[in-house]
Amino acid sequence: MNFLIRLLVTALAAMVSSYVLPGVKINSFVTALILALVLAILNLLVKPILIILTLPATILTLGLFLFVINAIIILLAAKLVKGFAVDGFFWALIFSIVLTIVSGIMHSIAGSDND
Structure with a gap:
């Protein structure tokens, strides 16, 4: 149920973020739900591999390279999900930051427990 x-919440945060950012377009809430599912799968399967492969760069930049990895995940999701478009790397980077902030605020408002 928590998932x-x-x-x-992530789908709603993606919709809010797409309204705020002109370089990101999501056609409908159903597309946002599919995007949230694809992002969850990519974060589960692809992100750990990218983190291990880029560990020296991540250590050298004191963890800031993780923002680049998040942007790559967003760009990969844009290729996989029809109805979701990102205009470039910069917009993917900004979208990942805004999505994290908005979904964090929404999760704190929703009061979801971490059992």
């Missing part, structure tokens, strides 16, 4: 709530 479904997290998906819904």
Whole structure:
């Protein structure tokens, strides 16, 4: 149940973020739900591999390279999800930051417990 709530909150946060950022376009809420699911799968499968492969760069930049990895994940999701478009790397980077902030605020408002 907690996973479904997290998906819904992430989808809503993606919709809010797409309204705020002109370089990101999401066609509908269903597309946002699919995007949230794809992002969850990519974060589960691809992100750990990218983190291990780029560990020296991540250590050298004191963890700031993780923002680049998040932007790559967003760009990969844009290729996989129809109806979701990002205009470039810069917009993917900004979208990942805004999505993290907005979903964090929404999760704190929703009061989801971390059992």
